[in-house]
Amino acid sequence: MFDIIGKRFWFFLISGIIILVGIISLLSAGLPFGIEFSSGSMLTVKFEEPVEYDQFKEELVSLGYTDAIIQSAGEGQFLIRTQVLTDAEKTQVESTLTNRFGQLSEAQFTSVSPQVASETFSNAIIAVVIAAIGILLYVTWAFRRMPRPFHYGTCAIVALVHDALIAMGVFSILGAILGWEINLMFITGLLAVIGYSVNNTVVIFDRIRENLTKGIGHNFEAVVNNSLVETLSRSVNTSLTTLVVVLALLLFVGATIQNFVVVLIIGIIAGTFSSLCIAPSLLVVWDKKEWGRFIPGRRFSDKKA
Amino acid sequence: MTRKNTIISALILIIFVLSLLALLPVDSERLGRKGLHLGLDLVGGVHLVYEADVSENATEQVRNMDRAITTIQKRIDKYGVAEPIIQQLGEDRILIQLPGFTDIDAAKSLVEQTGFLDFREVELNDTGEPVTLGDYLAQEPLQFIDRGESDRRVFVAVYYDTEGNQENKTVAFLEDVNGTIGLADAAGSPVGNAELQEYTDSLSWIAARGNEGTHLTGEFLTDAAAQIDQSDVVPQYVVSIEWNSQGSFIFDQIASQLYNAGEYGSPQRAIGIFLDDSLLSAPQIRQQSYQGSGQIEGSFTPNEAEELANLCKSGALPMPLKQPPLYQEKVSATLGANFINMSWLAGLIGIVLVMIFMIAYYRLPGVLASLALIFYGALVLALFKLIPVTLTLAGLGGFILSIGMAVDANVLIFERMKEEMRTGRTLGAAIEAGFNRAWSAIRDSNVTTIIVCIILFWLGSSIIASAPVMGFALTLGIGVIVSMFTAILVTRTLLRLALHSPLGRKTALFSIDRGKK
Numbered sequence A: 001m002f003d004i005i006g007k008r009f010w011f012f013l014i015s016g017i018i019i020l021v022g023i024i025s026l027l028s029a030g031l032p033f034g035i036e037f038s039s040g041s042m043l044t045v046k047f048e049e050p051v052e053y054d055q056f057k058e059e060l061v062s063l064g065y066t067d068a069i070i071q072s073a074g075e076g077q078f079l080i081r082t083q084v085l086t087d088a089e090k091t092q093v094e095s096t097l098t099n100r101f102g103q104l105s106e107a108q109f110t111s112v113s114p115q116v117a118s119e120t121f122s123n124a125i126i127a128v129v130i131a132a133i134g135i136l137l138y139v140t141w142a143f144r145r146m147p148r149p150f151h152y153g154t155c156a157i158v159a160l161v162h163d164a165l166i167a168m169g170v171f172s173i174l175g176a177i178l179g180w181e182i183n184l185m186f187i188t189g190l191l192a193v194i195g196y197s198v199n200n201t202v203v204i205f206d207r208i209r210e211n212l213t214k215g216i217g218h219n220f221e222a223v224v225n226n227s228l229v230e231t232l233s234r235s236v237n238t239s240l241t242t243l244v245v246v247l248a249l250l251l252f253v254g255a256t257i258q259n260f261v262v263v264l265i266i267g268i269i270a271g272t273f274s275s276l277c278i279a280p281s282l283l284v285v286w287d288k289k290e291w292g293r294f295i296p297g298r299r300f301s302d303k304k305a
Numbered sequence B: 001m002t003r004k005n006t007i008i009s010a011l012i013l014i015i016f017v018l019s020l021l022a023l024l025p026v027d028s029e030r031l032g033r034k035g036l037h038l039g040l041d042l043v044g045g046v047h048l049v050y051e052a053d054v055s056e057n058a059t060e061q062v063r064n065m066d067r068a069i070t071t072i073q074k075r076i077d078k079y080g081v082a083e084p085i086i087q088q089l090g091e092d093r094i095l096i097q098l099p100g101f102t103d104i105d106a107a108k109s110l111v112e113q114t115g116f117l118d119f120r121e122v123e124l125n126d127t128g129e130p131v132t133l134g135d136y137l138a139q140e141p142l143q144f145i146d147r148g149e150s151d152r153r154v155f156v157a158v159y160y161d162t163e164g165n166q167e168n169k170t171v172a173f174l175e176d177v178n179g180t181i182g183l184a185d186a187a188g189s190p191v192g193n194a195e196l197q198e199y200t201d202s203l204s205w206i207a208a209r210g211n212e213g214t215h216l217t218g219e220f221l222t223d224a225a226a227q228i229d230q231s232d233v234v235p236q237y238v239v240s241i242e243w244n245s246q247g248s249f250i251f252d253q254i255a256s257q258l259y260n261a262g263e264y265g266s267p268q269r270a271i272g273i274f275l276d277d278s279l280l281s282a283p284q285i286r287q288q289s290y291q292g293s294g295q296i297e298g299s300f301t302p303n304e305a306e307e308l309a310n311l312c313k314s315g316a317l318p319m320p321l322k323q324p325p326l327y328q329e330k331v332s333a334t335l336g337a338n339f340i341n342m343s344w345l346a347g348l349i350g351i352v353l354v355m356i357f358m359i360a361y362y363r364l365p366g367v368l369a370s371l372a373l374i375f376y377g378a379l380v381l382a383l384f385k386l387i388p389v390t391l392t393l394a395g396l397g398g399f400i401l402s403i404g405m406a407v408d409a410n411v412l413i414f415e416r417m418k419e420e421m422r423t424g425r426t427l428g429a430a431i432e433a434g435f436n437r438a439w440s441a442i443r444d445s446n447v448t449t450i451i452v453c454i455i456l457f458w459l460g461s462s463i464i465a466s467a468p469v470m471g472f473a474l475t476l477g478i479g480v481i482v483s484m485f486t487a488i489l490v491t492r493t494l495l496r497l498a499l500h501s502p503l504g505r506k507t508a509l510f511s512i513d514r515g516k517k
Helices: A005-028 A051-064 A087-101 A112-142 A151-178 A183-215 A220-228 A234-251 A255-288 B002-023 B024-027 B056-077 B104-112 B131-136 B193-199 B245-259 B302-313 B333-362 B364-386 B393-422 B427-462 B469-500
Strands: A040-047 A069-072 A075-080 A104-112 B045-051 B085-089 B093-099 B117-123 B153-160 B166-177 B180-185 B205-209 B221-231 B236-243 B273-277 B278-281 B293-296 B327-331
Touching: A005 A075, A005 A151, A005 A220, A005 A255, A040 A087, A051 A069, A051 A075, A051 A087, A069 A087, A069 A220, A069 B245, A087 A104, A104 A112, A104 B273, A112 B056, A151 A183, A151 A255, A183 A220, A183 A234, A183 B364, A183 B393, A183 B427, A183 B469, A220 B245, A234 B245, A234 B333, A255 B393, B002 B364, B024 B205, B024 B278, B056 B085, B056 B104, B056 B302, B093 B131, B093 B193, B093 B273, B104 B327, B104 B469, B117 B245, B117 B469, B131 B166, B131 B278, B166 B193, B166 B278, B166 B333, B193 B393, B236 B245, B236 B302, B245 B293, B333 B393, B364 B393, B393 B427, B393 B469, B427 B469
Parallel strands: none
Antiparallel strands: A040 A075, A040 A104, A069 A075, A104 B327, B045 B093, B045 B327, B085 B093, B117 B205, B117 B273, B153 B166, B153 B205, B166 B180, B221 B236, B236 B293, B273 B278
């Protein structure tokens, strides 16, 4: 039989490193907010003739858009992100570009005013807070018959925070490297995955409760591990089927909802890991009062599996 | 138990067939317009959010918003956009979504323009008869029939819909451009005689002018309101209009001209009320003098009277819209075309992979779960079509994600079944116990997803009516709710059927021995 719980401090180490890297990236590079949150205009233009990136950038800089973020989006296609463009400014940009590089077509244009951006931002926060409260109430309710509901609830929430931190960290890194941005769809994907993955934790905890009431095993750690193993194929199968369809989405639809699908993938993987390895392990750590192990230099004598 | 199961099986079969019936015409059209509703990101289009510049009190404001929306609606309608969405958003915002209409600059100028209300009368020839488009089409070269009026003519065709309601449509203009008189179509582009042949009966409307030659326009109108006229035996809804002093003077002059031009009920006696060159109404002149106020009669419903009053009064939007719009988005159609097929491919591959996985791992129950999944897919898509749910890329993503999640319920049940069988229960008992014990887990595990979907739908709809977020929340939510039903009812029924068939005796098909331990 697998001893999952016995390796708990390895799991904490793995998660800890990933989260630490994410936090370093978050602190140094921050989260790359898209125009939905930070306002501005985004224009995708497509030229009939191939155009060099450098020349394109040079032309925009000469127009005075020194801060514009320019991304090449395929052959002769560019994505320009600027402050909010007025109609006149947009017309000027397009006509200047046409004069220089030939006929262009406007594939996409989005412009978000500062007012809408700040409202979207605050509503996104409200949504996250309400979702957190909703999940908290749910967890409290789901664990009402648990012997120590507060322990279970807290561990489930820690697992969620863990997933959210990993997703944000990864996006901070992707933002710094690939120029990916966080938009409403990121929040959407994150909430959907968090709402989904909390269930994995609940199913496992539910089994722990069941086994505890049956009185099988005398040792809490063994009960947790047994419960984990018993529900392992369910947890893995469920995550796999979900992951499979999301991968199909990424491979075949990709492009415009790529960021969204990547959040889902990161969330599913992190969520599976946290509900299998982190949440139950924390429960055991709490039960055995092993907190000392987290403090370097202090040997914990009571460790015994 | 078996009898009940047969009834449920029949019911499931009926629902499946009904779903396919609802869905299948789509297949021939591959998600065409008539089939599933496709969002802006798939068909291209324009999404605008404007903020109204309001300084009046709150109740007035709400009424004004209605008027602004009606006015914009009227303007958009002229462009023949299929299924435009024009709605109030929050207190003082207006949402405009035009699927398939990708000219964002045209859309903006259409919305931002100040409407023009004017009054017109039917052009008459030398013998006092109404002039039609046919009269002009018969001419070569073109010249104005009423020489006294050199401003443009508006030709209006009259239709009757299936309920017998009259609808007016502006079909052409006749205009003197730099000395050349030429015909133009409704959008203002030059047009040849051939294209206008079907409209020969359309009347020619010219500016209604007072004796001094002043064109009567909305500028002279002070108020318009829907009222009930009690003077008749049956009370009628009418629109009463009030003129300012100059307007009253001009209107009486026009009324007197028209009154003497023809019989009551003839086109000669009609005064046409035009908003941006669209004929709103053409009431008859009943008296020679109105002294500042008049009534438009017609068999109006209360709503129609209210709407006409709003349009007359507003002409222009009741309040200016702040520019630039708070939010603007344009997606070109070419971007979307590919994604529709790709999404279906992704969905199909997702379903097939999940089925292969389930069958490989759970054998016969896996086959049954796969059947349930097909049922699930058909039912959900039929619901999307019937509700209808506007499908965006993210919405399709939500649907595809829900396929993966839908299996979760089956996985929970099958795992529980295996455990029950290991404890020595018979197959039949294990199936029932598996379902009974797994139910609470299935219910609980969908609660959070549904909570999140509700919150996301609110988030999406709150500020700019973000179609991707709302679409995702809706498709995922519907998917999760339906999946609970299919997992429990369909899979259980199929399993019971299998149990009572010869298959039920081959326990190996239920992969009992494949478990760990």
